[in-house]
Amino acid sequence: MAVTAAMMLRPRMWQSVAGWMMAAVLVLLVPDIRVPQNGAYAFTLYFGKLEWAIGFRVFCLAGGLLWAMAADHRQRCVPRRHERTVGVYRTMAAIAV
Structure with a gap:
């Protein structure tokens, strides 16, 4: 119950945390040693060890890299709620003057 309350108070923070956690799982835990190994073999144009599972990894x-870029964009570029409200109040004040 406390976790739900915390998520309702700061949904933007939890969305960023969830995005970064999913990106970390996809980048760090899913691929194994065969991915960089086959990347090194590709530089020598040897594709004999290439398997279908490597393609999925x-x-x-x-x-995961795309997800990390999306989480970074969300964290940096999407304005926070209070920043949007301040902008609305400034616009309304400019119109009133």
């Missing part, structure tokens, strides 16, 4: 890695 690379796909998860790319998705």
Whole structure:
């Protein structure tokens, strides 16, 4: 119950935390050692060790990086609630003057 109350008080913070946690899981936990190993083999143009499971892990890695970029964008560029309200009040004050 306290977690729900905390999430209702600061939903933006919890959305950022959830986004970064999912990105970390997709980037750090899903891929194994075969992904960089096959990347190194690709530089020598040897694709004999390439398996279908590696493709899925690379796909998860790319998705995790995209998710991290989205979480970073949300954290930096989306205005906070109080910033939007202050902007509305400034606009209303400018119109009134």
